[in-house]
Amino acid sequence: PCGLHCPECGTPNPSPRALNWIGYSRLRTVVPPSGWKRHEEVLRSYRRCFYCGQPLREPSLDQRCPACGKAVLQGEQSVGRYDAYIGRRRGWTFAAVVVLGVVPILGPLLASSLYRRTLINPYSLYMTVYRESFLMVVLFLCRHLFRLLPFIGIIGMPVLCVTEYHLYRRMFLWKAEKYDFRGE
Structure with missing residues (x-):
């Protein structure tokens, strides 16, 4: 129901459904x-x-939709639009992380979940190699350490949020730059 087009014939969906915060179709929106x-x-x-709404199997830019056969990203312009879409969330997410960092114990927990969901996951869903890298493990440990140590979390969580966002963004853009869209 969330697809913009039929995967078989390409007919536009007259009433595609919006997605909720988990990624499932809203029936009324x-x-x-x-x-x-x-x-x-x-x-x-x-x-x-992006075309038919079918869930994609692999965490890779180098894949096609199993239903309609479209490539995940259709060129450098679609990479730019996707990056800009995620970037528009940056301001309010950074502000929320700072505010939540002041709340003891629960604040850093909510802050790390929020920025991970809004800024990091959209990039990391398309990366495979870097998930197991040493730097990603260190950032993961820092995120969980800052959740448990409230006074360090007040300062550390916003710094970690900005650092992780820029790191994942750069790695995503680097990976997209290496990908040859002409071979599509």
Whole structure:
């Protein structure tokens, strides 16, 4: 129901459904035609096909939708639109992390979950090699350490949020730059 087009014939869906915060279709919320470009990026951020809404199997840029055969990213412009879509969340997420960092114990827990969900996951869903790298393990340990140590979390959580965001973003863009879109 969330796909913009039929995967078999390509007919536009007259009433595609919006996605909820988990990535499932909302049954009562229809995406207006003016919001279809943004909806493409929302679908990508949940590792779904931007065209038909089919869940994608692999955490890789080098894949095609199993239902319609479209490539995950259609070129450098789609990479730029996707990056800009995630970047628009940056300001309010950073502000929320700072505010939540002041709340003892529960604040850093909520802050790390929030920025991970809004800024990190949309990039990490398409990366495989770097998930096991030493730097990612260190950032993972820091995130969980800052959750447990409230006074360190007040300062550390916003710093970690900014650091992780820029690191994952750069790695995603580097990986997309290496990918040859002409071979599509």
